[in-house]
Amino acid sequence: MSGVQTRTVKDDEAGMRLDRWFKAHFPSVRHGELEKFLRKGQVRVSGGRAKSNRRLEPGDEIRIPPLDSSRAAKKQRQFSVEDQQEIRKLILYEDESLIALNKPFGLAVQGGEKTRRHIDGMLASVTKDGERPRLVHRLDKDTGGLMLVAKTRPAAQRLSDMFKGRDIEKTYWALVNGMPRPREGTIDLPIAKRMVRIGDGEQERVVPADGETAKKAVSHYQIIEEAGVVSFLAMQPVTGRTHQLRVHAAAMGCPVVGDGKYGSAQSRIEGVSQKLHLFCRSMSFPHPKSGRRMTLQAPLTGHMRETWSFFAFNGEATCEWPEELK
Template sequence: MREVRTLFVDASEEGVRLDRWFKRRWPHLNHIQIQKLTRSGQIRVDGSRAKPDTRLTAGAQVRVPPLPDAPPAGEKARLDPRDTAFAKSLVLYEDEEVLALNKPAGLAVQGGTKTVRHVDRLLSAWGEGLTRPRLVHRLDRDTSGVLVLGKTPGAAAKLSGAFARRRAQKTYWALVSGFPKPGEGVLDLPLAKRGMGDRELVVPADPKDPDAEAAETEFVTISRAGSRVAWMALRPRTGRTHQLRAHMLAMGHPILGDPKYGNEASAGLSEGLKLQLHARRLVLPHPSRGTLTLEAPLSAEMKAGFARFGFDEHEADPEPFGPGRRR
């Protein structure tokens, strides 16, 4: 596409993220390309600059700049049968509208310049075009656990809307350095991105900082290994990049196995461990009926941490934030 166009957001796309809106129309674009176009101001919403995670409203005008052409039909590499089998092995739940995967640690959700194997590519196992499932939220590359997708445009829009309106309850498990006091509560601490590329970090910020974004995390201590390590349940009330990792570091109790958001104490406890963060449970409205409750078994990386510090996953309440939970 070589010309600038203005497109309108459909009513069924209310609440959809800008980057996902683009991916639905031009699936050959990757996350890095969309990020560059927004950062340079070439993509605009209602005449203003916007970020990839901007939530769109029905009727909004999106400026679409000239985009790179899609590769010719047949040029895109077919999915290897082994990758197809691998993708299908990740399924936690599937019906005609919803697909839920148990994303392994180390597998990126979307591709980039140096990332050729990722969840978005593996979705070709379900077909292309309208039959291809659509991402509605993300997990960090090294975070394992529940990842939900919409199998139709309408289902994807409704699932995205549930996340945008905070109707999706996400529960993460994490092993952190030390013993947080208090053992439960809510951390309300704005965050801002600093740096670029691989050196980009999310750090606490003054609410008046123009780059600051509101960020809230609810936390509960499930168990502890003396004063060395605590097993925490974390519930992000907002969906900022690296929010849980940055918030736990700000509390002085970084997540083990995290080379980016760690300190000297966590480094000493993390030897040989990968990131100890797992998207354990997700509860949200089904696009057409009832409520979905999705739970992912522990990854091999998390099992290694549990074994080292003597935690038993069966000790945890399924809903650690509920009023009737065990103390």
């Protein structure tokens, strides 16, 4: 049958499940389509039938059936050229192990029911030698800035472990309404997801909480500059909870500008964009392969760059965290 191809499992893919291997190499093929290929014997491992949970070994040869007629393959062809050009524009740094992107505000990291265009899908267009770049952490859709992507499976595992183990120091820039006092400090405030009443209904929110379901959340902050009623803050999340910085800023009485979800009317400032003013500025971490400590940073983009110009804030400002806060 024309279009059939064979891929050989690499050493660093030892122990990987077949379905996860397939997703890494052919991300546009849905799990249901893979199961159908397996039932019909169109996908085989080393000449034999296999199940999706089969653990692979180095040297296994995987038969891939023609994918040109599948709906998923057609979708991949539609976005690959455009998205390859777009993702390349976002790259700040790249080597054999990782890619650093400057994620635009408003672009989702992963897809959903109503999200067709996202970073994860765009990464499929820069697959090289059968190796698809992998997500290792997330940024909220409305947050912009520095984002790391692994190019190999070992790098993905190492970076994921570093994010979980807090070996990566992240600094965010935020514009907040108000002037936190003291000017530099630590917010140690547990948070949890709760259903809260919003208008006539209920919605899920991350809120300060206590009890068994509350998760420890710690953030450092310092004022870099002030202008009228607003402050340019550097914030460092020690823990990596969902919406942590936004909730902590609001808990100080200084919500992030544009954060209608947690700051309500206080998050609106006349004269600047009403979009969320939160940006991942830099990360410092050991390189996943060499172990050498490296620091990467992203230049401000979009509405935050315009706001920084409006207030004449220093877009090249540096932030030194005191040793006792590290």
